[in-house]
Amino acid sequence: MTSNQILIVALISLLIFILPAFGLSKLFQKAGAPGWKAWIPFYNTWEMIKIAKRPKHWFFWQFIPVVGWFVTLGIYIEFIKCFNKFGFWEHAATCLVPFIYFPYVALSPKTRYIGPDGVKHYQKSTAREWIDAGVFAIVAATLIRTFIFEAYVIPTGSMEKTLLVNDFLFVSKLSYGPRIPNTPLAIPFVHHTIPGTDMRSYTEVIKLPYSRWFASAVKRNDVVVFNFPTGDTVINKPEFQSVNPYYDAARMIGNGSLDAGRREILANPDAYPLVIRPVDKRENYIKRCVAIGGDTLEVRDGRVYINSQPGFEPPHSQIQYEVETNGQPMNAETMLEEYNIDIENPEELTSLGGNKFNMLLTNEAVAKMKQSGIAKSIKPQLMHANMIDPRLWGQLCYPYDTLHKWTVDDFGPLWIPEKGKTLTLTPENYSLYERAIRVYENNTLEQKNGQFFINGVASNQYTFKMNYYWMMGDNRHYSQDSRFWGFVPEDHVVGEAWIIWMSVKNGIRWNRLFRSIK
Incomplete structure (x- = not known):
């Protein structure tokens, strides 16, 4: 401690x-x-x-x-x-x-x-018995939720096939040490908004600094739940929130310029009502930690490298492939059972002409399709700088500057900040670390006339106060992750995804119940 x-x-x-x-x-x-x-x-x-x-x-x-x-x-x-x-x-x-x-x-x-x-x-009266029982249940459940584990449901496919939509998880708070809430005065069991309203479920009358008891660092390849780092500012409308995060929306509104987008949003508060949220009330995300503080990360042709060595490949991660089939009809049931490929309707596959299709495949599915002969050829559909991913509306990835023309499949190299380690700021790396120094670690930071000013003092040396992590979804081509918003500070970490206790799709997925998460 x-x-x-x-x-x-x-x-x-x-x-x-x-x-x-x-x-x-x-x-x-x-x-x-x-x-x-x-x-x-x-x-x-x-x-x-x-x-x-x-x-x-x-x-x-x-x-x-x-x-x-x-x-x-x-x-x-x-x-x-x-x-x-x-x-x-x-x-x-x-x-x-x-x-x-x-x-x-x-x-x-x-x-x-x-x-x-x-x-x-x-x-005691009957009413008093019920009141006491209710208060005890709320206190006990709050303690468990804060210090031991919390239930969580997978809302999107960003971790497929490791985690599926409507997998219900238990997230361990003990793995990295329980984090004390920044906003302890809040309605129990409600995250940031009172259901059915746009009102906050908490008050910041009492606001505690970051504190984690019996802290333990996140390890590479852990599946982690954390508060969305750039969820500090939110456009409080259903079509925005975490679906279209504020900073992404501002760049889109400003045609690639964050500052221009901000000005337009601030000038139209009715169209873009803003909410500022403390760390513990930001949206919960779940991703895999691919790099920890002190690592140098790089993505080459869709493959992750850590400290110049090939990174861990999750056994059920998937990316987009161009597949040429042998013309055999693709039965939905067979494709799911044999290759773990979800095809509700074959017409839903993106056809490239003839028997060529875009498919999301795991490494295991690729090997099986080659072995069975159903696929004549399979090659990754990588997203290079000369390709436009429709999710990016023509822009590239973090840090959204003119120096680093990175994409989801060609990214880095990038050093991940480590607690106690000192960084030398340069014009080339300023955009990479500026938010971590200024926002996550609460400093003032300016770049003027070729000099850097940290808390009003001219200096190009900064020592980090926290560890940082790089999080990526196992569904590498359809994941909003660190490639789009950068580092995850240690004070945003909620817990480790532990076990799937329920999974539902047109009924219960019995084969997924009580499965540990790897």
């Missing part, structure tokens, strides 16, 4: 164990126990368990990281019941402001100690 994380844990522990001690010491005395015991962390909760006659094993559950805090609050509630406090607001005050509520109860002349035997005579 970092010093910042240790400080946060210590502060929370202080609030839970030390600050309520004054009021607890008075309540201990009313219960016939020595008041000094209230000032010793954990010993005070042991004494409360004895006073309330609750199970002794509760004491040990407190030592579970994070979850233990809520066990402690449960002990507080059982203890305060011994003073005839059964109201919902009284228990809420016990959990939220015990350092205020305990002294209030202790100093009130109306307070009387009824002990655990008196507690047994109290019966």
